[in-house]
Amino acid sequence: MIGKKIRLERILDRNSHRTVIVPMDHGTTMGPIAGLVDMPTTIDKVVEGGANAIIIHKGIVAVGHRGSGKDVGLIIHLSASTSMSPDPNTKVPVCTVEEAVRLGADAVSIHINLGAEKDTQMLEYFGQVSTTCFQWGMPLLAMLYTRGKKIESEYDVKYVKHAARVGAELGADIVKCNYTGSVESFQEVVKGCPVPVVIAGGEKVETDAQLFIMVENALRAGAAGVSIGRNAFQHRNPEKIVEAIGKIVHDGATAKQAKLVLEK
Numbered sequence: 001m002i003g004k005k006i007r008l009e010r011i012l013d014r015n016s017h018r019t020v021i022v023p024m025d026h027g028t029t030m031g032p033i034a035g036l037v038d039m040p041t042t043i044d045k046v047v048e049g050g051a052n053a054i055i056i057h058k059g060i061v062a063v064g065h066r067g068s069g070k071d072v073g074l075i076i077h078l079s080a081s082t083s084m085s086p087d088p089n090t091k092v093p094v095c096t097v098e099e100a101v102r103l104g105a106d107a108v109s110i111h112i113n114l115g116a117e118k119d120t121q122m123l124e125y126f127g128q129v130s131t132t133c134f135q136w137g138m139p140l141l142a143m144l145y146t147r148g149k150k151i152e153s154e155y156d157v158k159y160v161k162h163a164a165r166v167g168a169e170l171g172a173d174i175v176k177c178n179y180t181g182s183v184e185s186f187q188e189v190v191k192g193c194p195v196p197v198v199i200a201g202g203e204k205v206e207t208d209a210q211l212f213i214m215v216e217n218a219l220r221a222g223a224a225g226v227s228i229g230r231n232a233f234q235h236r237n238p239e240k241i242v243e244a245i246g247k248i249v250h251d252g253a254t255a256k257q258a259k260l261v262l263e264k
Contacts, residue, residue, distance in 0.1 A: 025056055073107065076105040208241065216258075244259070
C-alpha cells in the first residue's frame with residue numbers, strides 16, 4: 001500500500017532502513033516523571049539529536065507537543081494503563097486509528113502484555129487495530145512484553161521470540177520487544193520474526209557504556225533499531241545520547257565510538 005510505505009519512511013530511515021524511536025508515553029503510566037514535565041522542550045531535544053520518531057499519547061499531540069525545530073515521525077499510542085491500577089499489566093484502548101489519522105500520525109502503537117491475566121482481551125484488541133490499520137494504510141508498531149504468573153523472566157529468549165512472532169502474526173509492521181542479553185539469543189528472536197524488530201530500552205541503565213553495548217549487540221543480531229525512552233529523555237543530555245545512539249544505528253559506529261559523541 002502506497003500510503004503505508006510513505007508513512008513507514010517517516011519512521012524507518014529510507015537509507016539505513018533502521019530507526020531510533022523515543023517513546024514518551026510514560027506520563028499516563030507513571031505521571032509527570034523527570035524528563036516529561038516540559039514535553040515540547042524534551043521532544044525538541046531528542047529530535048535535534050536525530051530521533052526518527054517519537055511515541056506519545058493523543059492529548060499531548062492536541063495540546064501542542066512541539067516547540068520548534070526539525071520534523072519527526074509521529075507515532076500515537078493507542079493503549080494504556082496506570083501504575084495505580086490493581087492490574088497495571090492490562091492495557092486498554094484509549095485512542096482509535098481514526099483519531100490518530102485526524103491528529104496527523106505517521107504510525108500508531110499498542111502495548112500487549114502476553115501472560116497477563118487479560119492477555120486474551122489485549123490480543124483481540126490487537127487484531128481489531130491491525131485490521132483498521134490495514135484499511136487506513138497506517139503503520140502499526142506493537143510493543144510485545146511477557147509478564148505474568150507463568151513468565152519466569154521477561155528477558156528469556158523462549159518468551160521474547162514467541163512474543164515477537166505474535167506481533168508479526170497479527171499484522172504489526174514493526175515489533176518492539178526486550179533485548180535478551182546476547183547476540184546469539186537475540187538472533188533467534190529476529191530470525192523468527194518476519195517484520196523489523198526494535199529493542200526496548202528498559203529500566204534506566206547505570207552507565208552510558210552499558211546502553212551503547214546493548215544497542216550495538218542488538219544490531220549485530222539483526223535488530224532494525226531501538227525504541228529507548230527513559231535512557232534518552234532522562235539523560236543529562238538527551239540530545240547527545242540520542243545522537244550517539246543514532247551513530248550506532250544508522251552509521252554502524254561501535255559502542256566506543258558512540259561514547260566519543262558524549263565527550264564532544
